[in-house]
Amino acid sequence: MITDPAALITDDWRVHGSIYTSRELFEAEQRAIFHGPWLYVAHESELREPGDYKTTYAGTQPVIVSRGADDGELHVMLNRCRHRGATVCQAERGNAHFFRCPYHGWTYRNDGPLRGVTYDDAYPDLDRDALGLTKLPRVASYRGFIFASFAPEGESLEDYLGNAKPYLDIISEQGPDGIRLSAGSHRLTYGGNWKLQVENTIDNYHFGFVHRSFLEVLADRMGEAPPIMQRILFDETYRTIDLGNGHSVHEFGDKRTGNNGGQLGDLPFNLIVFPNLCFVGAQLRHVLPKAVDRTEVRLYPMLHDGASDEHNAGILRTHEGFYGPAGMGGPDDVEVAFERVVDGLAATEDDWLVMSRGMHREQPGENGTLIGHSADEVPQRAFYRQWRRLMAKEGVR
Amino acid sequence: MSVVDPVRTADVAEFLYREAELLDARRLEEWLELFTPDATYWIPQGDDSDPVHDVQLLLDDRRRLRERVLRLASGFAYSQDPPSRTVHLIGNVRIAREADDAVEVASVQLITEVRRDRQAQYAGHVEHELVPAEEGGWRIRRKVVRLANSDVPLGNVTFLL
Amino acid sequence: MRAVGVRGVQEGGGAAGVRGDVHGTGGAAAPAAPGVARGPAGDGAAAQSATLRLRSEFGDVAVSRDDRANGPRLRIEDMRNGRVIYLDPLELASLTWLTHDRLGPFLDPSQTGWRSQPA
Numbered sequence: 001m002i003t004d005p006a007a008l009i010t011d012d013w014r015v016h017g018s019i020y021t022s023r024e025l026f027e028a029e030q031r032a033i034f035h036g037p038w039l040y041v042a043h044e045s046e047l048r049e050p051g052d053y054k055t056t057y058a059g060t061q062p063v064i065v066s067r068g069a070d071d072g073e074l075h076v077m078l079n080r081c082r083h084r085g086a087t088v089c090q091a092e093r094g095n096a097h098f099f100r101c102p103y104h105g106w107t108y109r110n111d112g113p114l115r116g117v118t119y120d121d122a123y124p125d126l127d128r129d130a131l132g133l134t135k136l137p138r139v140a141s142y143r144g145f146i147f148a149s150f151a152p153e154g155e156s157l158e159d160y161l162g163n164a165k166p167y168l169d170i171i172s173e174q175g176p177d178g179i180r181l182s183a184g185s186h187r188l189t190y191g192g193n194w195k196l197q198v199e200n201t202i203d204n205y206h207f208g209f210v211h212r213s214f215l216e217v218l219a220d221r222m223g224e225a226p227p228i229m230q231r232i233l234f235d236e237t238y239r240t241i242d243l244g245n246g247h248s249v250h251e252f253g254d255k256r257t258g259n260n261g262g263q264l265g266d267l268p269f270n271l272i273v274f275p276n277l278c279f280v281g282a283q284l285r286h287v288l289p290k291a292v293d294r295t296e297v298r299l300y301p302m303l304h305d306g307a308s309d310e311h312n313a314g315i316l317r318t319h320e321g322f323y324g325p326a327g328m329g330g331p332d333d334v335e336v337a338f339e340r341v342v343d344g345l346a347a348t349e350d351d352w353l354v355m356s357r358g359m360h361r362e363q364p365g366e367n368g369t370l371i372g373h374s375a376d377e378v379p380q381r382a383f384y385r386q387w388r389r390l391m392a393k394e395g396v397r
Numbered sequence: 398m399s400v401v402d403p404v405r406t407a408d409v410a411e412f413l414y415r416e417a418e419l420l421d422a423r424r425l426e427e428w429l430e431l432f433t434p435d436a437t438y439w440i441p442q443g444d445d446s447d448p449v450h451d452v453q454l455l456l457d458d459r460r461r462l463r464e465r466v467l468r469l470a471s472g473f474a475y476s477q478d479p480p481s482r483t484v485h486l487i488g489n490v491r492i493a494r495e496a497d498d499a500v501e502v503a504s505v506q507l508i509t510e511v512r513r514d515r516q517a518q519y520a521g522h523v524e525h526e527l528v529p530a531e532e533g534g535w536r537i538r539r540k541v542v543r544l545a546n547s548d549v550p551l552g553n554v555t556f557l558l
Numbered sequence: 559m560r561a562v563g564v565r566g567v568q569e570g571g572g573a574a575g576v577r578g579d580v581h582g583t584g585g586a587a588a589p590a591a592p593g594v595a596r597g598p599a600g601d602g603a604a605a606q607s608a609t610l611r612l613r614s615e616f617g618d619v620a621v622s623r624d625d626r627a628n629g630p631r632l633r634i635e636d637m638r639n640g641r642v643i644y645l646d647p648l649e650l651a652s653l654t655w656l657t658h659d660r661l662g663p664f665l666d667p668s669q670t671g672w673r674s675q676p677a
Contacts, residue, residue, distance in 0.1 A: 182450065183450060183451050184442065184443065184452050185452065186442070187548065187550040187551065188550060188551065212471070212473040213468045213471040213472075213473040213475075214468065216473070217464045217467060221464065296550050299452075301452050309449050313448065316451075316452050316453070317456060319452065320452065320453055320454070320455060324452070324455075325552065325555075326454045326555060328464070328555075331476035331555045332475045334476065334553050335476045335478070336475045
């Protein structure tokens with residue numbers, strides 16, 4: 001059995017199937033991949049007012065993201081009472097200047113400090129200062145996207161985001177007054193590893209196969225074959241880019257004005273921000289690992305601030321046509337790219353996969369980027385380069 | 398207080414059973430014909446959700462409903478390959494309101510779905526707005542399926558409800 | 559006018575605190591729906607006023623205007639334990655000087671409804 005994570009990905013891009021199935025590797029990832037790097041937790045439109053809070057996950061750990069009642073700053077803390085461990089906040093979104101744990105009434109200020117406990121005569125020496133909700137030491141926001149890190153030190157968020165920044169700029173500038181995540185989210189679950197969803201986010205190689213039925217719907221709607229497959233195969237302005245630090249993008253032509261001809265109102269590009277934040281279609285996609293073989297995916301349609309209700313309802317209806325558990329596109333990925341891969345990975349007798357598509361024709365771009373063809377596996381290699389680097393540092397017992 | 402008309406109630410219930418039979422038999426083109434040209438089909442996500450502001454599981458006009466059926470008939474809809482086997486159990490059928498040109502029918506439906514060695518249940522309060530059909534009988538102008546599990550993480554609900 | 563300070567209603571101290579251990583169901587954390595028009599319960603000749611209900615997973619209050627005194631007051635009722643306070647306009651104005659942190663003592667359960675000795 002291979003235990004060195006660096007050996008799980010060879011230089012000629014054979015990848016070992018255990019990265020999706022090993023419980024030990026999953027636990028190592030929680031330390032190596034989710035403990036140091038910046039993790040997306042919320043968008044500022046979800047926390048506009050002092051007291052606003054959201055519950056979500058940093059890796060597998062439940063967290064509260066709040067806007068301080070007095071300081072108006074963003075805070076991220078574990079959603080776990082310091083007394084006996086119950087989750088303190090239950091609502092997915094709410095407003096509260098103080099949180100009171102339902103188990104025994106322990107009460108915290110919404111930026112973490114313990115305010116008091118019930119019947120405190122039983123605690124003659126309670127060190128309240130040491131018993132606030134445990135905070136993630138670094139919180140930062142870039143263009144409205146809020147990230148946090150468990151590591152007290154490390155590169156800044158801006159350095160971490162690196163070459164992904166220009167794309168985040170463009171995303172945040174949609175709509176006359178920017179974007180908001182106010183429409184709720186689709187919630188998908190599947191019985192497979194979280195990395196299957198991230199990998200599938202930029203994979204034009206599969207589009208003509210898995211989403212053929214949607215292409216036929218488009219052909220019926222448009223009265224002719226949709227141009228997307230021809231563009232994927234032959235349009236040189238359709239390109240995949242390894243942005244460094246594990247991030248990657250696929251541009252559908254110009255990064256501001258490009259269009260994939262899919263009638264989905266999509267962004268001009270699909271973006272992966274390592275490790276688990278994606279932008280595809282008109283949505284922000286947050287991939288939540290639950291277990292080595294269980295993942296929950298949240299799809300948040302991005303509405304346009306300053307646009308009409310009709311315009312924004314149109315974004316929702318278009319999104320629903322392809323994405324979500326009842327969509328005409330996304331569930332085909334769940335079936336083929338997740339469920340059937342999980343089934344196939346059980347055949348461990350020969351556990352090596354091939355991720356070398358287009359390796360020979362990667363071209364260096366600006367700022368240390370690598371550019372490839374539309375249907376090449378550049379994004380997958382970008383992701384696993386970073387994965388292998390972080391996992392090798394962490395080591396596996 | 399209005400009096401329940403058992404004959405009329407039985408009549409609309411019979412229509413709901415026939416609709417369910419078509420769905421369970423996967424006779425989707427015939428099922429599609431039950432909808433009027435201006436029909437909508439809505440599966441809300443969550444309680445009190447507003448389609449203008451909140452994302453839904455499914456909200457189709459007749460055009461997109463037809464596309465959905467087209468996709469499932471294409472032979473390349475992998476999320477329904479193999480297709481789900483469904484059994485609709487319908488109860489609590491009531492006429493909620495009679496308007497000049499339409500009847501609003503409320504029912505409770507439990508859909509058992511079997512696919513890929515797994516069985517799932519989808520229970521919901523269903524609303525049909527029915528209008529008389531030219532050839533007699535009814536057509537559906539609006540169908541709303543309020544699932545109990547609509548905002549729970551779901552896998553694949555691409556069989557039609 | 560009754561001399562009731564911002565520091566809190568003392569009536570029913572300990573007993574109310576015991577009832578205060580009973581938490582209502584969490585419910586959705588939604589902003590209050592305005593004006594459900596009904597008068598304060600059991601207040602006899604009370605003036606009709608719209609009641610605002612504010613609920614989060616942590617608290618549940620009904621707020622209404624009270625005109626039974628010689629001047630208007632704001633009536634606040636904790637729906638989880640029945641406790642009520644009336645605040646006059648000066649008291650309400652002074653609240654605008656609050657920081658949430660200064661409310662701290664009122665949020666410390668051992669200083670309000672969950673203390674072992676009576677006030």
